[in-house]
Amino acid sequence: MFEPIERVPGDAILGLIQQFKDDPNPNKVDLGVGVYRDESGVTPIMRAVKAAEKQLIDDEQTKSYIGSHGDPEYGADVLKLVLGANSPVLAADRASATQSPGGTGALRLAADFIASQLPGKSIWLSEPTWPNHLGVFSAAGIEIKRYPYVDDQNQLDFAGMLAALENIPKGDVVLLHACCHNPTGFDLSRDQWQNVLNVLRERELLPLVDFAYQGFGNGLDEDAYGPRLLAENLDEVLITQSCSKNFGIYRERTGCFIAVAKDTEQMENVRSQLAITARENYSNPPGHGSAIVATIFNSPELDQMWRDELKVMRNRINDLRKQFVAGLEPHGLADRFAYVAEQRGMFSYTGLTKAHVERLRDEHSIYMVGSGRANVAGLNADNIEYVCNAIAQVVK
Numbered sequence: 001m002f003e004p005i006e007r008v009p010g011d012a013i014l015g016l017i018q019q020f021k022d023d024p025n026p027n028k029v030d031l032g033v034g035v036y037r038d039e040s041g042v043t044p045i046m047r048a049v050k051a052a053e054k055q056l057i058d059d060e061q062t063k064s065y066i067g068s069h070g071d072p073e074y075g076a077d078v079l080k081l082v083l084g085a086n087s088p089v090l091a092a093d094r095a096s097a098t099q100s101p102g103g104t105g106a107l108r109l110a111a112d113f114i115a116s117q118l119p120g121k122s123i124w125l126s127e128p129t130w131p132n133h134l135g136v137f138s139a140a141g142i143e144i145k146r147y148p149y150v151d152d153q154n155q156l157d158f159a160g161m162l163a164a165l166e167n168i169p170k171g172d173v174v175l176l177h178a179c180c181h182n183p184t185g186f187d188l189s190r191d192q193w194q195n196v197l198n199v200l201r202e203r204e205l206l207p208l209v210d211f212a213y214q215g216f217g218n219g220l221d222e223d224a225y226g227p228r229l230l231a232e233n234l235d236e237v238l239i240t241q242s243c244s245k246n247f248g249i250y251r252e253r254t255g256c257f258i259a260v261a262k263d264t265e266q267m268e269n270v271r272s273q274l275a276i277t278a279r280e281n282y283s284n285p286p287g288h289g290s291a292i293v294a295t296i297f298n299s300p301e302l303d304q305m306w307r308d309e310l311k312v313m314r315n316r317i318n319d320l321r322k323q324f325v326a327g328l329e330p331h332g333l334a335d336r337f338a339y340v341a342e343q344r345g346m347f348s349y350t351g352l353t354k355a356h357v358e359r360l361r362d363e364h365s366i367y368m369v370g371s372g373r374a375n376v377a378g379l380n381a382d383n384i385e386y387v388c389n390a391i392a393q394v395v396k
């Protein structure tokens, strides 16, 4: 029965992890998969996370199931983190949190929910977007459509995006990146979010906001501007969230699917469906990551420690962006790559072509995604000049 099954290439982003590992070049640089790296190239366990884990070893009483919606304390914490502690949406009790196995698990919950409860609706993704968005939504049988996001000068194409949104059929779903757009790093300004809100409202579109990098752009609250604006001004909003990145607990798969409805009654109806969706997928989410997050939020001291550590990570990335552009100055390339300093989050759409990316890998052992996406956090004082020189060589 298995004879006709063909072998397929693996995931392009995750595949880079192995390619990098196998490269014997001591000067190799990993700008591939979206994990944070510190100055020494390590993806550290945050001190607040370590402290919470120590506490959990002593305090945790059971490893029994936490239920299809996950840990209620974690859910309440995430709602406050995402929507704001004083959110009118929370005061009105119209938001529901369903803990998920990472942000990807939240996306799959969203996809299955749309497929089963809003049949026939297409989802509109930015061009470009995180490649796995296409995989997750097509796996759930949802038709995928695209709206433009970046122009051929490698700048945010907001006019093109808005014009496309204005023509989307009523009731379709639009996926928006809350901040730190993956793969481009181009984020919407507050005015642009307001414009998007107006079109969503006029066209009666359902926003699905992917919020995987809260705290990596301009700050925890600053990065939440878009999702909060939509949740406070629209009856219905879906948000997929991740603590995997901003707590550095990638492998603990710690995310959340938030459904905002018109009122408590409708929210509870939606929520009841999500319990079934989760049950049919994986039954109950994993519990360790959510226990870490809840423990941190439960302690003012650990909470502050976590916020401070996240700030260090954010500032490091934003500094590296400036250093990268400065490092290209002697090559006469600072203007060409000036947008890298303006982009936000871990990723930069460098504007490098697939051919450039291949040469960087083959001739310099520098690894990035074929689209030209670089993980800025992979740069450090030891490799930034090497990377800038190599880029100068391949683009000239």
Ligand code: LMR
Pocket (backbone or CB within 6 Å): 013, 014, 032, 033, 034, 035, 130, 132, 182
């Ligand atoms: C990335 O885009 O590199 C990250 O979101 C990791 C992943 O799962 O692809």
